[in-house]
Amino acid sequence: EDASKITSMGDSAFYNCTSLESIQLPDGITAIPVNAFVNCRSLKEVVLPAGVTSIGNYAFQNCTSLTSMILPEGLTTLGYGILYGCSGITELRIPASVTRINNSGARGPLDGSAITKVIFADGVTTVPAYILSSYSSSGTYASKIREVVFEDASKVTAIGINAFNNCVALESIEIPENVTAIPNYAFYYCQSLTGITIPETVTSIGSYAFYGCTAMTDIVIPAGQTVNNYAYANCSNVKALIIGDNAVLRDYVFRNCSGLTAIEMGDNVTTTAYTFYGVTVSGSCGEGVSYSLNLNSGLMTISGTGAMDDYSAEEPAPWHGFASMIRDLEISETVIGIGDYAFAGCSKLEAVILNPGMETVGESSFEGCSDMVYVEIPDGVAFIGENAFGSCDALAEAAFLGDAPTMEDNVFGESEVEVFYPETASGYTTRLMNKYGQYIWSEWDDTVTSKDIVLLLDVSGSMSGKTGTLSDASTQLIRAIGGALKKSNIAVVEYDDSTNMLCDFTTNTYRLVRSVANLYDQGGTEYANALNRARSLLSGSATDMQFVIMFSDGSPNDDKQNIYNLAASMRAEGTVIYTVGLGTNSTQRQVLINVAGSDTRYFEATNIAGLVAAFEELSANFGKSEFATVEMKINGERWDLFKDPYTMCLASGIPISIYLTPGTNAMYDNVASYA
DSSP: OOGGGOOOOOTTTTTTOTTOOEEEOOTTOOEEOTTTTTTOTTOOEEEOOTTOOEEOTTTTTTOTTOOOOOOOTTOOEEETTTTTTOTTOOEEEEOTTOOEEEOBTTBOTTTTOOOOEEEEOTTOOEEOTTTTOOSOSSSTTSOOOOEEEETTGGGOOEEOTTTTTTOTTOOEEEOOTTOOEEOTTTTTTOTTOOEEEOOTTOOEEOTTTTTTOTTOOEEEEOTTOEEOTTTTTTOTTOOEEEEOTTOEEOTTTTTTOTTOOEEEEOTTOBOOTTTTTTOEEEEEEETTEEEEEETTTTEEEEEESEEOOOOOSSSOOTTGGGGGGOOEEEEOTTEEEEOTTTTTTOTTOOEEEOOTTOOEEOTTTTTTOTTOOEEEEOTTOOEEOTTTTTTOTTOOEEEEOSSOOEEOTTTTTTSOOEEEEETTOSOOOHHHHHHTTTSEEEEEOTTSOOEEEEEEEEOSGGGTTTHHHHHHHHHHHHHHHOBGGGTEEEEEEEESSSEEEEEEEESOHHHHHHHTSSOOOOSOOOHHHHHHHHHHHHTTOOSSEEEEEEEESSOOSSOHHHHHHHHHHHHHTTEEEEEEEESOOHHHHHHHHHHHTSGGGEEEESSGGGHHHHHHHHHHHTTOOSSOEEEEEETTEEEETTTOOOOOOGGGOOOOEEEEEOOSSGGGTTHHHHO
16 A cells, blocks of 8 residues: 555565566565565566665576566676576576676576576676576576677676586677686586687686587687686587697696697697696507507507508698697507608607617608707618608707618708717718718717616605705706616606606606606605515516616605615615615615615705705716726627626737726725726
């Protein structure tokens, strides 16, 4: 009788009023409460007063006769599911005053509604969090929103988290040009989204922002943009990916994007060890030969038996679209030939170390690998095609491990490459060197003793904040003592209270360096597990010498006497153990000395800043005995003159080399000069 006196409504006020057809709410009403008109199936019209500032959860649920609703301009708060089951309303305008959403998990205001078009009114500056978010991704109550319109997009500067979460029917949207970030879960599981325009003003993409957008076919990441965890994960139909210079890509960004066929990668792009987790492309590349490229690690594996197919600039290899992603190459020993142009343009391939068993390297097979600095050709390669490593502008060194192959013109391009060849091999004639006069030819000593080395790195919890320096120190050590020209195979194992193989035995120092680039601290410190892992790895060694280099920054948690006994038995088997301590006290120091069996094989850094220097000192003394050695080399063999009696006729004219190596014991530093 006097509507002016009514200022509020109770929850569920008209619940189940199934015959109610229309209602004029009093002007004094400021809030539509929770469940206010649930199941008012005959309600055809409701006029919301201008003073309404909030609409509660499920306020108009199952009002199936409603065909429109006008939200007042002063409205600020929306509950979840306000039009749930309202099958007659297909369009809704959101006033600029709406800033707060009372969501329930993924349920937003239009969850379960029949809305297909949403209009954001002039004056909207922020798309509210959860505004169009939906709980269901399929079935009757899945989101039906297909179109989103901004009356004045120029005023929109921000989008809230989960704003379009699970809008499974949304096919396209243009992000306003003044938006600077796409937040977490913004377009999560928008499975129909095929076209989205992201302006260059956007500098970051939030975690899970486009997760599961399975209709997307291409992604462009502008220069400098930061893309956070899982942002495009499970976008399984994405074919093409363009990544601009200096972009930053966090963990699992492209996880399970299994449909990728081409990636264009800019310069200085930052990735993690998990950016492309779970993404592998594979196929055939010759009769009986196949390829597999792990986009996460950048490792290209060629396996099978036989020779690879030949390709050309016009008809490139099937992985050509991923050329900029290939950072490492591993070829099975049963693959005997690399096809023409096979890896041309693999610009991020830093080193090529060909497999034993390789016989031919095709024309232009690695042409234009602009980051390549090192090439290694195994014994048995008989032919290298023209320009095989041409236009590899950074190429500095090439090493042959066997006899000289037949080489066509410009195999290493026009650069001033230093070419190493074995002292005892054949075919490296003056004529050959004159033919390839643009290269610097250097002999390397292939009579040095072969070695297997296990590097054990402590990554227990006490290494927090120090693993970066440990990576740097390990890198310098690997480069100093590893490689085919030193006949050094290195395996890397990280340990805490368990062990993890980072890299199996290889002379490929580039692969080894990558394996120690991302060390993570966790767990306790147990030496016995680490030493047993090293012992197991060395048990199958066929080399002349075996070494363990063990780093730790603390005392072990396991039984010390057991550790000493284990280390002693390994040394008795012929394994030489070096240890490196960081910030150790007298007790910790003695433990590591006991493991090494001698203080001359123990090295120490008093703090993290000195760790690199400690590893450098180890490198300088690695492989040396306590006392000086004197060796004679004749006919490609070395003889220890302190141990091996040797008689020869000096008048024979056979070249002899004498090698004097100082020992590690300071008392004998000058023994070489006396000798």
